[in-house]
Amino acid sequence: xxxxxxxxxxxxxxxxxxxxxxxxxxxxxxxxxxxxxxxxxxxxxxxxxxxxxxxxxxxxxxxxxxxxxxxxxxxxxxxxxxxxxxxxxxxxxxxxxxxxxxxxxxxxxxxxxxxxxxxxxxxxxxxxx
Amino acid sequence: xxxxxxxxxxxxxxxxxxxxxxxxxxxxxxxxxxxxxxxxxxxxxxxxxxxxxxxxxxxxxxxxxxxxxxxxxxxxxxxxxxxxxxxxxxxxxxxxxxxxxxxxxxxxxxxxxxxxxxxxxxxxxxxxxxxxxxxxxxxxxxxxxxxxxxxxxxxxxxxxxxxxxxxxxxxxxxxxxxxxxxxxxxxxxxxxxxxxxxxxxxxxxxxxxxxxxxxxxxxxxxxxxxxxxxxxxxxxxxxxxxxxxxxxxxxxxxxxxxxxxxxxxxxxxxxxxxxxxxxxxxxxxxxxxxxxxxxxxxxxxxxxxxxxxxxxxxxxxxxxxxxxxxxxxxxxxxxxxxxxxxxxxxxxxxxxxxxxxxxxxxxxxxxxxxxxxxxxxxxxxxxxxxxxxxxxxxxxxxxxxxxxxxxxxxxxxxxxxxxxxxxxxxxxxxxxxxxxxxxxxxxxxxxxxxxxxxxxxxxxxxxxxxxxxxxxxxxxxxxxxxxxxxxxxxxxxxxxxxxxxxxxxxxxxxxxxxxxxxxxxxxxxxxxxxxxxxxxxxxxxxxxxxxxxxxxxxxxxxxxxxxxxxxxxxxxxxxxxxxxxxxxxxxxxxxxxxxxxxxxxxxxxxxxxxxxxxxxxxxxxxxxxxxxxxxxxxxxxxxxxxxxxxxxxxxxxxxxxxxxxxxxxxxxxxxxxxxxxxxxxxxxxxxxxxxxxxxxxxxxxxxxxxxxxxxxxxxxxxxxxxxxxxxxxxxxxx
Numbered sequence: 023x024x025x026x027x028x029x030x031x032x033x034x035x036x037x038x039x040x041x042x043x044x045x046x047x048x049x050x051x052x053x054x055x056x057x058x059x060x061x062x063x064x065x066x067x068x069x070x071x072x073x074x075x076x077x078x079x080x081x082x083x084x085x086x087x088x089x090x091x092x093x094x095x096x097x098x099x100x101x102x103x104x105x106x107x108x109x110x111x112x113x114x115x116x117x118x119x120x121x122x123x124x125x126x127x128x129x130x131x132x133x134x135x136x137x138x139x140x141x142x143x144x145x146x147x148x149x150x151x
Numbered sequence: 152x153x154x155x156x157x158x159x160x161x162x163x164x165x166x167x168x169x170x171x172x173x174x175x176x177x178x179x180x181x182x183x184x185x186x187x188x189x190x191x192x193x194x195x196x197x198x199x200x201x202x203x204x205x206x207x208x209x210x211x212x213x214x215x216x217x218x219x220x221x222x223x224x225x226x227x228x229x230x231x232x233x234x235x236x237x238x239x240x241x242x243x244x245x246x247x248x249x250x251x252x253x254x255x256x257x258x259x260x261x262x263x264x265x266x267x268x269x270x271x272x273x274x275x276x277x278x279x280x281x282x283x284x285x286x287x288x289x290x291x292x293x294x295x296x297x298x299x300x301x302x303x304x305x306x307x308x309x310x311x312x313x314x315x316x317x318x319x320x321x322x323x324x325x326x327x328x329x330x331x332x333x334x335x336x337x338x339x340x341x342x343x344x345x346x347x348x349x350x351x352x353x354x355x356x357x358x359x360x361x362x363x364x365x366x367x368x369x370x371x372x373x374x375x376x377x378x379x380x381x382x383x384x385x386x387x388x389x390x391x392x393x394x395x396x397x398x399x400x401x402x403x404x405x406x407x408x409x410x411x412x413x414x415x416x417x418x419x420x421x422x423x424x425x426x427x428x429x430x431x432x433x434x435x436x437x438x439x440x441x442x443x444x445x446x447x448x449x450x451x452x453x454x455x456x457x458x459x460x461x462x463x464x465x466x467x468x469x470x471x472x473x474x475x476x477x478x479x480x481x482x483x484x485x486x487x488x489x490x491x492x493x494x495x496x497x498x499x500x501x502x503x504x505x506x507x508x509x510x511x512x513x514x515x516x517x518x519x520x521x522x523x524x525x526x527x528x529x530x531x532x533x534x535x536x537x538x539x540x541x542x543x544x545x546x547x548x549x550x551x552x553x554x555x556x557x558x559x560x561x562x563x564x565x566x567x568x569x570x571x572x573x574x575x576x577x578x579x580x581x582x583x584x585x586x587x588x589x590x591x592x593x594x595x596x597x598x599x600x601x602x603x604x605x606x607x608x609x610x611x612x613x614x615x616x617x618x619x620x621x622x623x624x625x626x627x628x629x630x631x632x633x634x635x636x637x638x639x640x641x642x643x644x645x646x647x648x649x650x651x652x653x654x655x656x657x658x659x660x661x662x663x664x665x666x667x668x669x670x671x672x673x674x675x676x677x678x679x680x681x682x683x684x685x686x687x688x689x690x691x692x693x694x695x696x697x698x699x700x701x702x703x704x705x706x707x708x709x710x711x712x713x714x715x716x717x718x719x720x721x722x723x724x725x726x727x728x729x730x731x732x733x734x735x736x737x738x739x740x741x742x743x744x745x746x747x748x749x750x751x752x753x754x755x756x757x758x759x760x761x762x763x764x765x766x767x768x769x770x771x772x773x774x775x776x777x778x779x780x781x782x783x784x785x786x787x788x789x790x791x792x793x794x795x796x797x798x799x800x801x802x803x804x805x806x807x808x809x810x811x812x813x814x815x816x817x818x819x820x821x822x823x824x825x826x827x828x829x830x831x832x833x834x835x836x837x838x839x840x841x842x843x844x845x846x847x848x849x850x851x852x853x854x855x856x857x858x859x860x861x862x863x864x865x866x867x868x869x870x871x872x873x874x875x876x877x878x879x880x881x882x883x884x885x
Contacts, residue, residue: 046160047163047863047864049492049494049811051475051476051482051492051493051494053476053477053478053479053480054476054477054478054479054480054481054482054835055479055480055481055482056159056476056481056482056483057159057482058159058160058161058482058486058492058811058812059159059160059161060160060161060162060163060811060812060864061160061161061162061163062163062864063163
């Protein structure tokens with residue numbers, strides 16, 4: 023059963039797709055021109071998500087604590103086994119989560135004027151096939 | 152269709168791991184291979200000779216502590232993954248190569264934490280050994296399979312015939328051709344295991360007779376037939392070799408050779424076969440096939456005999472020409488031609504191991520002759536009792552028995568074994584005087600014995616000088632055998648009472664001296680050693696007395712005869728073998744153009760294999776018609792030393808060659824490289840790896856190990872020079 027990604031990462035998502043890359047090994051020979059290459063198989067495609075955690079609270083501290091917990095929960099996804107995930111009506115099979123990073127300029131936790139903490143993050147959905 | 156090997160951009164060749172789970176002890180396996188998912192081959196090492204192949208396989212998706220899906224003893228197969236038809240048969244040109252089949256022997260678990268420089272890692276893997284490991288671990292060799300009396304019909308009768316059965320004699324030692332005697336039964340036995348009937352050779356009574364013997368010599372092929380047959384191969388259920396004599400390579404005439412004294416008692420089957428191979432300069436390897444009925448085979452090959460470039464039944468070892476592109480070359484023509492590109496290489500051409508002047512040392516020379524001995528006591532110690540006109544000169548045993556106090560007589564007191572003042576040497580010890588100890592004034596027995604007077608001059612004299620030392624030695628059993636050729640006649644001691652005109656054997660207790668050439672008469676009463684002719688003393692003070700050994704000695708003493716002047720009538724001579732101070736030895740001088748400018752020598756002790764021993768014309772047995780164990784292995788030693796020089800006189804070429812792809816056959820069904828193949832030269836840079844061992848024969852470095860690294864898609868070859876440690880023994884067809 024595939025998991026909706028928006029339930030994990032929220033709705034404020036941007037994606038960048040990185041197609042499958044073929045892993046090549048090259049061998050060169052001293053003094054000679056040319057190299058041989060061996061295709062070692064592909065690495066599996068990637069879907070890079072950039073999203074925002076947006077959480078409010080009674081005050082800055084409470085909102086920050088809630089946002090912190092949300093960030094930790096997303097970070098923990100990088101330890102999950104391979105699974106299936108759905109986004110925008112497309113199901114992606116045999117995927118793991120990698121490369122989680124919290125993005126930010128001067129401040130990572132941003133308290134907006136109407137009382138939300140927002141934290142920008144990026145996480146990559148890595149297909150294994 | 153262009154093969155992957157001929158394209159600049161190749162595709163990695165995946166290796167599939169399959170397994171069969173073993174049940175029971177020893178394990179039984181199902182008929183079909185099951186894929187082992189999640190297994191990645193880390194490396195496969197293919198070895199030659201008695202060293203087993205091994206494979207290391209890793210589970211990349213398991214933590215180090217997690218349970219594996221294979222157990223110890225499960226069978227593993229690693230193969231290439233060409234697509235097959237629906238019925239499992241390969242498409243044309245798409246035969247799968249089986250790279251390894253073996254058994255899980257070890258689990259390996261490891262991990263390491265990370266640091267600034269590297270990540271943490273975990274590894275969960277297992278190691279497999281091949282069938283040579285299994286046979287060596289499960290199949291010890293001891294005892295002999297031989298026929299008991301109940302394995303014959305009518306045993307001992309003239310109509311005796313053999314039954315097809317034999318019995319295992321656990322107390323006999325498994326030694327082929329012991330001491331150069333044939334001990335293989337001329338008739339094989341037959342047995343049935345798992346409903347398969349097979350013949351196997353058995354041992355027989357060692358018998359050196361030229362005709363009429365039940366035994367014949369074990370050839371090397373017959374030894375392998377015995378060892379690898381189902382009786383000793385405890386892995387027979389997995390590697391069912393019913394007739395080892397038809398294994399690939401065994402048809403060569405080198406396996407007809409006979410080797411003496413091959414002791415494999417206590418070894419395992421593989422080590423025993425390795426020992427035999429080493430003697431004749433052969434090796435073996437394990438091969439694998441994509442076959443239900445015969446997936447595994449042992450192949451024997453002769454190092455240095457690689458020829459041709461296509462492997463078939465005539466050329467089980469072939470030559471290879473790997474390619475190192477020349478400077479400035481483009482690699483695409485070579486790749487398009489399908490040559491094997493060398494990615495890296497180390498070669499070591501080394502003269503330190505050259506032996507171009509070996510010295511072979513055989514056994515010390517031995518000769519049988521008849522030797523005249525001298526008395527080993529002082530004349531003053533032998534004093535016959537002269538009282539009452541020599542009335543008490545000697546006493547018979549009957550007289551001694553009847554006398555209450557025999558010690559009153561000096562004959563008993565000093566010269567009888569039970570006497571109170573018994574002189575054990577006087578009248579009893581006769582010696583050769585080879586060192587001159589008895590030439591001194593006290594004994595005064597004349598000059599030391601001159602071996603040059605009785606032994607063949609070509610072995611005793613060199614430029615007129617005697618080439619032995621006047622050192623003590625001892626008498627050895629004669630080389631003469633009794634007429635059944637089973638036993639030496641031992642030492643022959645003869646007595647004369649007429650200054651050597653006639654000789655007789657007198658029954659008496661006599662011992663051979665261990666520290667010098669000589670005998671000691673231990674017969675208690677010397678006067679009971681009677682003259683066979685029943686004579687009497689002819690003249691002198693003892694005239695008329697019965698002639699026996701004691702009275703003859705007494706007669707010589709009483710008449711003041713001088714032994715060294717040849718005046719004694721009493722003489723003793725011994726026919727025996729003596730070992731002299733020179734040995735059979737040969738050196739093989741360096742050939743022109745051999746590998747080293749120095750005379751690089753090695754001493755090789757062949758004293759258990761070659762020697763000269765001869766019954767000389769000075770032996771009384773020469774005219775007897777009895778056989779003698781004469782040997783002269785001069786020619787064999789020369790041939791052996793020459794062969795060792797030819798095999799070792801060139802520098803060694805050891806190398807490690809790494810290829811940038813796996814050469815696994817590319818659809819041919821067998822790997823491109825096998826142990827025993829040779830590297831002829833390196834094309835591209837045009838470097839020859841030939842070593843000339845004599846003007847007609849060129850040899851190349853031989854592959855002794857192949858390692859596959861599937862994850863890196865590279866493979867290694869290790870080569871070594873063709874040092875043959877042992878050479879073939881001379882055949883037993885005398």
